[in-house]
Amino acid sequence: MINDHKVMACMKLGSKPDAFRQQGQSWFCTTGLPSDLTVEVGDMMFHLHKFPLLSKSGLLEKLIKENSDKEEAIKLHDVPGGAPAFELVVKFCYGVKLELNSSNVVRLRYASEHLQMTEEIAEGNLIAQTEIFFNQVVLRSWKDSMKALQTCSDFLPHAENLQLSKRCIDSLAVKASTDPNLFGWPMMEHCAMQSPGGSVLWNGISTGARPTNCRSDWWYEDVSSLTFPLYKRLISLMKSRGIRQETIAGSLTFYAKRYLPGLNRHQNLAHGNFVAAPSEEEQRHLVEEIDSLLPLQKGVASTKILLGLLRTAIILQARTSCISNLEKRIGMQLDQADLEDLLFPTFAYSTETLYNVDCVKRMLDHFLAMDQATGGTSPGSVNNEQSIGSSSLMPITTVAKLIDGYLAEVAPDTNLKLPKFQMLAAAVPDYARPLDDGLYHAIDIYLKAHPWLSENQREQLCRLMDSQKLSLEACTHAAQNERLPLRVVVQVLFFEQLQLRTSVAGCLLVSDNLDGSRLLRSGIACSGEAGGCTPPTAVRENKDLKVGMDYMRMRVSELEKECTTMKQEIKKLGRGRSRWSSISKKLGFRMKMPLCSAHEDSVSDQQKSKVGKIHKLQAVITKQKQLLLADASCHPS
Incomplete structure (x- = not known):
């Protein structure tokens, strides 16, 4: 008699009441x-009778004859x-009454095989009954298949001999x-039920409910309860059957999260998923095996999971090939x-830096190599993207922004050497950065954390x-940044002036266009009136233009103050030199030391260079002021 219900299928064997009791x-x-046969199994003694056992087991028949x-x-x-x-x-x-189910059918099948309970000994013997069920x-x-497979791991290698x-x-x-809706109750447990047009039967009666579509990950949690050797065989077979790569990767991710505690730092496992953490050796083996099973296709596993696996592999000192493969997978996305x-x-322990910068550099190299091999990005494509103003960044631009942010995070590490910082920053192509604001921010943090760097460095x-x-905001900050070399500050000021000049020209162009369109509209609107008219939009536009011009005048004034300050510093250097000359004359020094002479010549050259740069900058500012004055006269407020 077979009962196949929602909880667990079973088959009833025998009809006699239980006639056994245990004592110790x-x-x-x-x-x-009275008992005429004693069988010892482990530490348990069974006091039985010969005939019932002789009639069912070939092995016991043989042993009883040998020990008669x-x-x-x-x-x-x-x-x-x-x-x-x-x-x-x-x-x-x-x-005696016996219930055969998926929990005990495997052990009974192995035991009956060992005891030779075949059809030659008795019809309807235990081997045949267990095989049918x-x-x-x-x-x-x-x-039931899952339950039976879980018990198979306790009976290896017997399970392989019988291929259960x-x-x-x-x-x-x-x-x-296959479509999960094609199977019975055990698979419907993973699906939601709805009543309209129901066709699901329970004990032969329609319930008015029918299963809705199941998600593709409905089986992840079940198979994660398997030991890894069995799980690996199942996943390998699924891959050979052509299951989607994303589905395979999803199952591997679920399995890894369950048994690798390092992947669950920021989230709690759902109830029922918690398991005791495996040993480090088991975790290392699991990481290496999951890496070998993961599909090579880009994007099948999330980058967050791959980075978690990489972190775990590094901590557990997994094989170099495993770490390298994970770095390549991450680099691809x-x-x-x-x-x-x-x-x-x-x-x-041999590395002093706080963060693993070398690993990030290798992942960046993999990304750039793949991007170049696929022809995904070129300087022209990035420029076109910026000119069009696309809201979605290209991958290379996103990576450049990511690396600049990473540089800003690792820059405060005092043990981070300058060559390593430069190596990572320079690895990003110039065309990948539409703006260098992020890179400037990282450099500024590094200079602040490493004040001992020389001027040359x-x-x-x-x-x-x-x-x-x-950007204009970054230029404003850099122009007042005391940590930057003077040459860089002067260069920033120069290009800031160019930006201001471009902005002024843009404002004037917009103003001229607005004036022309306003005159055209006013001429049409006032053609039938005796007097002129001044639309309110013209007044508002003039006010906006005046605010912009005032801001530019203020910025030019600030630049003039900075130039004046720089000139005063140079004059102080000059007064220091003249003071030293007068002192030397009073003390009677007629001959100057060669070293001092060389030093003065060097200082003089530096002064001349700085003065030259200041004069050039003053010329730019003067010209800019002239433009502003001319603009103001042409567009009175």
Whole structure:
């Protein structure tokens, strides 16, 4: 009799009431007949009768004949499943009521095979009964197949000899790769139910409900309960059956989250998913195996998960090939990474830096190599994107912004050497940065955290950014930044003036266009009137233009003050030199030391250079003032 219900399918065997009782480590039959056979299984003694066992088991028949002249107990320590399985076998031999289900069918199948309970010994023997139930009930149900497969891991290598685990894996792979709505109750548990047009039956009665479409990840949690050897075989078979790469990667991700604690730093596992953390050796093996199973296709696994796997692999000192593969996978989709996930520390004792900058550099190299190989980005395409004003950034531009943010985060590390900082910053192509504001921000933080850098090192660092690609706000900040070299400040001021001049020209062009259109509109509107008219929009536009001109005048005034301050500093250097000359004359020094002479010549050259730059800057400012005055006279407020 077979009952296939929602909880677990079962089959009833035997009809007699239970006639066994346990006392300590012994089992006794309560039929009233004295026992004539003792079987020892593990630490349990079974006091039984010969005939029921002889009629069902070929092995016991052989052992009983061999020990007919002895009164010793028959030892069956190697029976699969131990004493619990042998207890069920004994009940079957005595015809006692026995329930066969997916939890015990595997152990009974192995035990019956070991005890040689074949059809040649007795018709309808235990091997045949377990095979019927396994093939006709268990393998047809997802839930029962999962339960049976979980018990197979306790009986290796017996499971391989009878191919029970293989049959379960084949059944599960078929069900996972097919429409789940085609199967029975065990798979409907993963689907929501709705009533209109119902066709689902329960005990032969229509419930008025029908299953809705199931999600493709409905089986993830179930298979994650398998031991990894069985799980690996199942996933490998699913891949060979052509299941979508994203689905395979999703299952691997779920499995990794369950058994690798490092992947769940910022989230709590759902109830029922918590398991004891495996050992470090087991976790290292799991990371390496998951890396080998992950599809190579770009984007099948999230960058956050891949970075978590990489962090775990580095901590656990996984194989170099595993770490390299994960870096390549992340590099292929680096534009999808979050800055927070890139900030994992250096775990090597030989490295002094706080963050693993070398790893990020390798991932960036992989991204750039892939981008170049696929022809995804060129300087022209980036420029076109910026001119069009697209709201969505190209991948190369997104990565450049990400790296600039990463540089700003690692810059405060005092152990981060200048060459390593420069190496990562220079790895991003110039065309990938529409603006260098992010890079300037990172450089400024690095200069603040490393005040001992020489002037030459500061200038070398500042060469990474292009002053022409700084926004007006960044230029304003840089012009007042005491940490920047003087040459860089002068260069920034020069390009800021160019930006102001361009802005003024743009305002004038817009103003002229507005004046022309306003005159045209007013001429049309006032053509029938005797007097002139002044539309309110013209007054508002004049006010806006006046505000813009006032701001530009104020900015030019600030630049003049900065130039005056720089000139005063140069004059102070000159007064210091003349004071030294007068002192030397008073003390009677007629000959100057060569070193002092060389130093003065150097100072003089520096002064001349700085004065020349200041004069050039003054000329730019003067010309800009003239333009502003001319504009003001042409457009009175």
